Amino acid sequence: MSTTPTANTLLPPAVRVAKLLGVVGSAYAAGAYLTISAHTLPSLSTSSARDLALTLSTLRERLSKPLLFVTSASSSAFAFIAYYLYSTPSLTIPVTSVQFHADSFLPHADLTAVVVGGGWEVYAVAAGVLAAVVPWQMLGVNQVEKRIAAAGEGVAAAEDKGLQTEVVDAESMNAESQKWARGWGVNGLLAAAGAVVGAYAGAWL
Structure with a gap:
């Protein structure tokens, strides 16, 4: 029985692991940011x-830094893939060397060859969008x-001192909560994008 080469089976294991980490990490971060x-x-x-x-x-103490770390790690994973694909020549396989099946998928298949390993630009876009969370978090959300x-x-x-007086008021805290929700909403949209x-690139490139 023959196997049909695909981008995932022909790329090095480190790249395949980076695809998994990037997609899972960014999806988790997006879900957490948007849910909160x-x-x-x-x-x-x-x-x-x-x-x-x-x-x-x-919430801030337990979630802010871990989510930022997950987002940064996912961005780094996609950046690594983009660099690898950019710096490594694409692998071209003659069509005569593989067997086609009705349910097979060969990326970039044409009449003469199958090209595996392109598309670094898409991974670079995924890495850049995720990386944008960091400056937005530092400049737009950290003060809140x-x-x-x-x-x-x-x-x-x-x-701790046994004081019964209110040191904060509900109106100001609700305002801060709303600002924080908007800031993390932006983080969530960037992570989701x-x-x-990244998932599209991981599936098709």
Whole structure:
């Protein structure tokens, strides 16, 4: 029984693993960002100022850096694939050396040869879109997250001292929550775009 060569079977194992890591990581990051932005944060709007401050601070502490790491790792995986494909000549296989079947798929098949290993530009786009999350997070979202962290620390410090006065108000915390939701919504859309482009490239290139 013969096997039909495809981009995935003929590329090195490291590239195939990078495809998997890039797609899974970016899809996970997109799902987490969008879920928190569209569902988790809005559902907290009825909480008290104290509970909201502590909850937002905890979410930020547990999720912000891990999600940014996953997004950056996925971008790096796609960038590695793009560099490999750019720097390595495409592999051309004569059609006479393979057997065609009705349900087979050969990427870029034509009448004379099958070309495997092209499409570095698509991976570069996926890497670039995911990488855009980092500057947006640093420049557009970090200030909001710092204010959220400060509010949570203020509430915790007041409770440690046994103070009963409100150190934050619900209106300001809800405003910060909404800003954070919008910021992470952008992160989620960028991660989703990178995941879609990367998945397309991983399946067809």
